Amino acid sequence: MVITSMNMYEFSEKTNREMGVLIDRNSDKEIYEKAVAEVKSIIDSAESITLMKDERVSINKVTTKKETTIKNVTKPRGYCIRCQNRITYNPDRPYCSDCFSIWAQYENPEYPENVCHRCGEYADTSMDYPQDKKCYNLWKKEL
Ligand SMILES: [Zn+2]
Ligand SMILES: [Zn+2]
Incomplete structure (x- = not known):
């Protein structure tokens, strides 16, 4: 073990x-x-939870009433751009609380990080640009 x-x-x-x-x-x-x-x-x-694909919980996909309900209860998941832990998807807050408190000691919006906030893949990111190009474009379309 x-x-x-x-x-x-x-x-x-x-x-x-x-x-x-x-x-x-x-x-x-x-x-x-x-x-x-x-x-x-x-x-x-432990409580069991059902994992969902990122795309199923995209923010602006409002079609039927049923989906709207799902949208309101399910927060889309993102990744901390420093430690890669799962966090709520919000490009304005791309750090988990632990990493944010370390980042906040310097508050450098360009400090280089390694993870895309949206897809969790390796990418050159920062507080200012927390997503890789592909994910940034997807996010822009949703706004
Ligand atoms: Zn973190
Ligand atoms: Zn990405």
């Missing part, structure tokens, strides 16, 4: 410093079993 702070995707692997602990189920039997019990307890207490 490996317990780690790392998110299992490319961005964390390439850009973040992470740490993990390897537990061998044979030589660390007691710790292994405690950890499994803890994981089960986390799973048991």
